[in-house]
Structure formats: C-alpha cells, structure tokens
Amino acid sequence: MINRRHFLTTVAVGTASAAALAACGNGASTSAGETGSAENPVTINYTWWGNDDRAERTRKAIALFEGKNPDIKVNGNFTDFAGYWQKRATEAAGGGLPDVMQWDLSYLRDYGQRNQLLDLGTVDINTDAFDKSLLPSGQIKGKTYGIPTSTNAFAVYYDPAKLASLGIAEPDGTWTYKEFNEFLTEVGTKSNGEIFGSTDYTGVWWMFNIWLRQNNIEAFTEDGKLGFTKDDMKKWWNQTAALRGTPAIISEERVTQLAPKSPFGSNVTATEVTWDNFMAGYLADSGAKELKLAPVPSDDPDNLGLFLKPSMLMVASAKTKYKDAAARFIDFMVNDPEVGQIFKTSRGVPASKTQRDGTTFEGTDKLVVDYEKSIEQYLKDAPEPPIVGFGTLEASFKRVSSDLNYGKLTIDGAADAWFKEAEDLIKQNA
Amino acid sequence: MTTMATPTQSLPDAQLAHYNPKSESAGTKRVKSAIFHAVALALTAVVLYPGLWMIASSFKPNSEIGGSNTSLWSNNFSFDNFVTAMDGIGGVSTLQFFTNSLILAIGAVVGTILSASVSAYAFARIKFPGRSIFFGMMIATLLLPFHVVIIPQYIVFQQLGLVDTYVPLLIGKFLAADAFFVFLMVQFMRNLPAELDEAARIDGAGHVRIFTSIMLPLMKPALISTSIFSFIWSWNDFLGPLLYLNTPDKYPLPLALRLFVDQTQSSDYGAMIAMSVLALLPVLIFFLVFQRYIVEGVSTQGLKG
Numbered sequence: 035m036i037n038r039r040h041f042l043t044t045v046a047v048g049t050a051s052a053a054a055l056a057a058c059g060n061g062a063s064t065s066a067g068e069t070g071s072a073e074n075p076v077t078i079n080y081t082w083w084g085n086d087d088r089a090e091r092t093r094k095a096i097a098l099f100e101g102k103n104p105d106i107k108v109n110g111n112f113t114d115f116a117g118y119w120q121k122r123a124t125e126a127a128g129g130g131l132p133d134v135m136q137w138d139l140s141y142l143r144d145y146g147q148r149n150q151l152l153d154l155g156t157v158d159i160n161t162d163a164f165d166k167s168l169l170p171s172g173q174i175k176g177k178t179y180g181i182p183t184s185t186n187a188f189a190v191y192y193d194p195a196k197l198a199s200l201g202i203a204e205p206d207g208t209w210t211y212k213e214f215n216e217f218l219t220e221v222g223t224k225s226n227g228e229i230f231g232s233t234d235y236t237g238v239w240w241m242f243n244i245w246l247r248q249n250n251i252e253a254f255t256e257d258g259k260l261g262f263t264k265d266d267m268k269k270w271w272n273q274t275a276a277l278r279g280t281p282a283i284i285s286e287e288r289v290t291q292l293a294p295k296s297p298f299g300s301n302v303t304a305t306e307v308t309w310d311n312f313m314a315g316y317l318a319d320s321g322a323k324e325l326k327l328a329p330v331p332s333d334d335p336d337n338l339g340l341f342l343k344p345s346m347l348m349v350a351s352a353k354t355k356y357k358d359a360a361a362r363f364i365d366f367m368v369n370d371p372e373v374g375q376i377f378k379t380s381r382g383v384p385a386s387k388t389q390r391d392g393t394t395f396e397g398t399d400k401l402v403v404d405y406e407k408s409i410e411q412y413l414k415d416a417p418e419p420p421i422v423g424f425g426t427l428e429a430s431f432k433r434v435s436s437d438l439n440y441g442k443l444t445i446d447g448a449a450d451a452w453f454k455e456a457e458d459l460i461k462q463n464a
Numbered sequence: 465m466t467t468m469a470t471p472t473q474s475l476p477d478a479q480l481a482h483y484n485p486k487s488e489s490a491g492t493k494r495v496k497s498a499i500f501h502a503v504a505l506a507l508t509a510v511v512l513y514p515g516l517w518m519i520a521s522s523f524k525p526n527s528e529i530g531g532s533n534t535s536l537w538s539n540n541f542s543f544d545n546f547v548t549a550m551d552g553i554g555g556v557s558t559l560q561f562f563t564n565s566l567i568l569a570i571g572a573v574v575g576t577i578l579s580a581s582v583s584a585y586a587f588a589r590i591k592f593p594g595r596s597i598f599f600g601m602m603i604a605t606l607l608l609p610f611h612v613v614i615i616p617q618y619i620v621f622q623q624l625g626l627v628d629t630y631v632p633l634l635i636g637k638f639l640a641a642d643a644f645f646v647f648l649m650v651q652f653m654r655n656l657p658a659e660l661d662e663a664a665r666i667d668g669a670g671h672v673r674i675f676t677s678i679m680l681p682l683m684k685p686a687l688i689s690t691s692i693f694s695f696i697w698s699w700n701d702f703l704g705p706l707l708y709l710n711t712p713d714k715y716p717l718p719l720a721l722r723l724f725v726d727q728t729q730s731s732d733y734g735a736m737i738a739m740s741v742l743a744l745l746p747v748l749i750f751f752l753v754f755q756r757y758i759v760e761g762v763s764t765q766g767l768k769g
Contacts, residue, residue: 085553
C-alpha cells in the first residue's frame with residue numbers, strides 16, 4: 035500500500051499534470067488520501083440504517099475487518115431509515131458526510147449528480163465477481179457512485195398453509211395475468227371473504243414497471259423523461275378493474291386500518307407482490323411458519339420483465355480524506371465471503387459471486403437465494419438509477435391508485451392526475 | 465337553571481318564602497353533575513385510550529400487535545418485550561440510552577434556569593440602551609421555525625468540530641437561546657413589585673444581590689414551570705440528537721426507540737412499545753411530583769403584583 039501511494043505521489047508531483055491533480059478533487063497531496071499504520075491507524079466513519087439485528091451483524095463484520103486491517107479503524111453509526119435521510123441531507127449541506135455509507139438506489143442519482151459521492155472508479159475496488167448487468171445500476175454518466183452489496187428481485191409471496199386450508203393448489207410458477215386474477219378470485223371466494231387474494235397489485239409501481247418491461251417499454255428514457263403513455267397506464271389499471279371491490283382484492287379502507295403492518299403481514303391476504311428480501315419481515319409480522327415465492331405473472335412466458343436490483347449499495351463521500359481506506363472497507367464488505375456468512379440474506383442476496391459462493395444459506399435464506407437462481411434465465415439488465423424525485427413519483431403512484439380503489443378517481447382521472455404530477459416534477463428537476 | 469345562573473336576582477316574596485337553594489337545586493345539581501362526569505369520563509377514556517393501548521400492547525407478542533388484531537388484551541401475556549427492550553440495541557445497553565437522555569434533560573434544565581433567569585432579570589429590571597429593541601429581537605426568534613436554522617447551525621458546529629458531542633444540544637440552553645422561557649420569566653418578574661428591589665437598593669444591595677436574594681426566591685413558580693417544560697421537551701427531542709449525534713453510545717431514548725422499527729427489515733413493535741412505556745415513566749414521575757407547581761406557576765403568572 036505504502037509503495038503504491040508513494041508511486042502515485044511521485045507520478046502526480048513529478049508530472050505536475052493539472053489533469054491528474056484535478057482528478058484528486060481538491061488537488062490535495064495524494065489520490066489515495068491519508069493512510070494509517072498499525073501503530074497509528076486512521077479512523078473512517080461508516081453509517082447504515084437498520085434494526086438491532088443489522089447493527090449486531092455489522093459490528094461483527096467491522097471487527098473482522100479491523101482484525102485483518104490493523105491500519106484502519108471503523109467507527110460505526112446507525113439510525114432508522116427515515117431519520118437516516120434527514121441526517122444525510124443536513125450533513126451533505128454542511129459538508130460532513132461520513133466516509134462510507136450504506137445507500138439506497140432511489141437516492142443515488144440525487145447525491146451523485148450533486149457531486150456528494152466519490153467516483154469509486156478512481157479507487158481500487160474489485161468488481162470482477164459482479165454480474166455485468168448489475169453494475170450499471172450504481173453508475174451515472176459513466177461514473178461509479180455505488181457498489182451493490184446485494185440484490186433483490188420482484189416476486190409473488192404466498193402463504194402455503196393458507197392455500198392448503200382453502201383447498202387451493204400452490205401456484206406452479208407460470209401464470210398469465212388472467213390466471214393470476216382467477217387465482218386471487220378463487221382465494222377470496224373460497225374463504226368467503228375472510229382472506230383476500232391480495233392488495234391491488236396494480237398500485238405497486240415496480241409491478242407496473244415490470245409489466246412495461248414485459249411489453250418492451252422502458253419506464254424512463256435515457257434523458258430522464260417518461261417512456262410510457264397515458265394509455266399504457268390506463269391499460270395497466272384496467273387489469274384489475276373487475277376485481278376491485280370483490281374479495282379478490284382487499285379494500286383500501288382495510289389496508290389503512292392495518293397500517294403500519296401490511297395486509298399480508300397481518301394474515302389478511304394470501305399473496306403479495308413485492309421484493310424477495312422482505313421475507314424476514316413478513317415472517318416476523320405474520321408469525322407464519324413458512325412463506326413461499328413465485329415469479330410474477332406475465333402474458334409472455336419468455337419475458338417476465340424481471341431484473342435484479344441492488345437492494346443496497348455502498349458509497350463513499352466525495353470529501354473523504356481516506357479514499358484508500360474507504361475503498362478497502364467497501365471492497366471487504368461487498369466481496370469477503372466471511373461477511374456474506376455474517377449477513378446471509380439480511381441485506382438481500384449477496385451481489386458478488388465470491389461472497390455468494392462463500393456463504394451457506396439455510397431455511398428462509400435459502401428460499402430467497404433459490405428463487406433468484408430459479409429466475410436467472412429470465413433476468414434482464416437492471417434499470418438505470420431512478421430519476422431525481424423518483425421517490426415522490428412512486429409515492430404519488432401509490433396515492434393515485436389508492437384513490438382509484440376508494441372510487442374517488444376513475445381510471446382516466448387517475449392517469450391524468452399522475453401524469454400531471456410526473457411531468458411537473460420532471461420539468462422542475464430538468 | 466335560572467337560580468343557578470343568577471343567584472343574586474331578587475325574587476318575589478311569595479317565592480322567596482319557600483326558596484331553599486340547597487333542596488331545590490339538589491336534583492338539578494345531581495343531574496348536571498352526572499352529565500358532567502359522564503362526559504368528562506368519556507373524554508378521559510378517549511384521551512387515555514392510546515396510553516392504555518400502549519401498555520396493553522407492551523405485554524403482547526410482536527405478531528399480535530396492530531394489523532388485524534383488534535383485541536386489547538392477549539392470552540399470550542408475557543414480559544418478553546421488556547426483556548428485549550432492556551437488552552439494548554447493537555451492543556449499547558438501554559441503561560446507556562436512559563443515562564444519555566437524563567444527562568441531556570438535566571443539562572437542559574440547569575442551563576435554561578441559569579441563563580433564562582439572568583437574561584429575564586436584565587430585561588425586566590435593568591434599563592439599558594436598546595433594551596426594547598433587544599427584547600423585540602429575542603421575541604422575534606420565537607417566530608423563526610427551527611427548520612430554517614438547521615443547516616446554517618449544523619455548518620457552524622461542524623466547522624467547530626462539535627458534531628457528535630452534546631455541546632450543540634446544550635449550548636443554546638446555557639446561552640438563553642430559548643426565548644420562550646426568557647419571555648415567560650420577564651413577564652413573571654414584571655409583575656413582582658418594584659418596591660422590593662428599591663428597598664433592597666436602599667439597603668445597599670447591587671444587582672447580583674437583588675437577583676439572588678430577592679428575585680430568585682420569588683420566582684420559584686416560574687422556575688419550576690420552566691424546569692418541567694424544558695425537561696419534557698429535551699426528553700422528547702428527536703431531531704436535534706438525530707442531526708448532531710453520530711455514535712450510538714451517545715444516543716438518547718427517542719433515537720433508540722426508532723431503531724426497533726425498520727420497514728426494510730423486520731420490525732419489533734413489541735420491544736419498541738415496551739421501551740416507550742419505560743421511556744414514559746421518568747417524564748410521568750417528573751410530572752406527578754411537580755404538577756402542583758405547574759398549576760401554581762401558571763396561576764401566579766396571571767396575578768398582578
């Protein structure tokens with residue numbers, strides 16, 4: 035390390051190249067940043083969101099890292115998800131972002147475009163073991179701002195015990211939307227309305243996104259505009275038009291009553307479409323013994339529109355003084371098999387093959403990993419990092435579709451309302 | 465009703481003869497009292513229900529809280545949630561969170577009492593040039609929403625290297641930055657008779673002596689209301705600690721409470737509720753011990769000296 039640093043320093047100073055200096059951000063001494071030694075270690079700050087369980091696992095991973103890298107100390111901090119982004123926004127404005135951070139895809143473009151995040155392509159992180167279709171989701175305009183720790187994929191969750199008690203066969207993993215709708219209706223009818231089929235899946239943005247991909251439409255164009263039309267949206271919401279208000283779909287009133295728990299976690303619905311890494315949460319909320327995953331419905335059996343999304347990324351602050359130490363820590367967290375053994379699937383399925391192969395999965399962890407393996411042949415490239423303000427769009431999609439379920443809006447009115455909001459927002463951020 | 469509303473109204477002699485306020489209004493009074501109590505009890509039940517729900521839920525297993533579970537009591541009664549809550553989070557014990565909250569709350573009370581009372585004395589009793597302008601400016605800070613100053617304030621503390629210490633959370637309290645309390649004490653002091661200080665001054669007392677020997681003892685009710693409010697506000701503060709504290713070892717309770725619920729993973733509502741119950745206790749005890757003074761403090765402020 036020291037040798038490489040000296041080498042780089044010599045090159046930078048020796049050539050006195052303005053370009054090389056500019057690449058170092060402030061044009062400071064070295065591109066590796068300050069480095070430490072075993073006697074005099076540097077301390078980097080690492081922050082993440084999550085619960086007690088994640089804190090415990092991360093503490094173990096940090097201890098392991100410090101043992102292997104005596105010249106670096108890692109100071110770990112954590113908060114809950116909502117507070118996490120409030121805190122990052124303030125720190126970004128004040129120039130005090132922590133050196134290394136756990137990151138969410140929906141905030142990547144925002145912070146990346148404002149030059150708050152370090153271009154990880156300029157430091158030494160091994161990405162050989164990553165699927166090539168996954169890395170672009172951490173990149174913006176050719177710069178790598180985030181390295182995925184793990185992946186998640188969309189799936190249909192179902193509770194086999196509930197289906198068995200209703201005398202309904204478990205899904206075989208291939209269904210069209212028509213078959214899926216019939217399945218939901220069957221659940222609602224056979225349980226006499228005690229258990230609903232599902233929440234209205236047309237209200238889930240990512241499900242809509244997947245349906246668009248099944249029809250070979252991209253949700254957003256490369257220049258950050260909408261890639262679909264109002265008619266696409268109306269067609270989508272019409273998918274469940276006949277099911278709304280029947281026992282196939284739980285009413286919006288009931289969903290609101292159950293919050294903050296999901297209807298599926300409250301044992302009120304038999305299925306739910308969402309990300310496969312929510313398994314642990316659903317198991318804890320519902321108290322169910324076993325939950326299973328099936329691929330999403332598609333009218334084209336060869337194109338399920340599925341993709342792996344980084345469930346979490348690792349990023350570094352653009353202003354970190356310890357670029358080299360930050361890079362080594364990120365590399366360790368995403369690639370080391372022992373780290374995989376610590377986290378299992380609690381962050382999602384490990385993205386790096388080295389880490390994934392070095393981890394033994396059992397029970398629920400195995401279910402999630404097996405699911406992602408089973409859909410491997412259908413996977414397409416992950417979408418680019420969502421546009422700035424995507425969170426708002428996703429929330430408004432949910433709200434408009436909930437108004438649709440309440441009967442406050444017609445399908446035409448809902449599409450008009452959403453498009454107006456989306457176009458205003460895109461114009462604002464352009 | 466009329467007899468109640470206008471007891472001084474003069475009544476005809478004939479009526480006055482058998483007019484016995486006690487016996488005649490007894491029935492009406494009883495009905496009114498019954499209605500009053502019924503309404504009051506109903507309102508109390510509505511207001512206290514969330515508290516009752518919280519206490520009941522703290523003894524339920526996680527899967528039976530919220531969602532489709534509507535019953536208040538569970539057959540699976542257990543103290544497990546309290547055990548989990550007391551275990552702490554990520555290697556930090558719950559006792560540590562309590563200690564941190566206490567340090568912050570007591571620091572806030574001490575700081576506010578010291579600084580607000582001295583500033584209030586200056587505004588209420590000392591004539592200095594620009595007094596009313598300064599007073600107006602201080603009141604104006606009450607109108608400044610906290611969210612406006614978050615980022616500039618953060619930058620200042622960040623540059624001073626004071627982030628991740630308790631200084632940003634407490635320094636304002638020691639510098640009388642809580643204009644509300646200064647204002648409360650100024651109003652209180654203005655109502656104290658000026659003759660008292662004049663008498664002390666004639667006896668040769670300076671400002672320090674007048675403040676410590678005359679004003680402070682007389683201000684007891686205002687000091688107590690200030691302590692109670694600043695204790696409770698500091699105990700419940702979430703945003704300040706969230707922004708300024710980084711190390712979990714330094715987190716107060718409101719931050720720790722949020723760590724039990726994570727929508728992106730599993731949420732332990734049971735432990736969170738159990739910890740909420742525990743976190744509520746100190747405030748409740750503080751309030752019960754001092755509630756007599758709250759009423760006293762508020763009512764004395766209305767009196768003219």
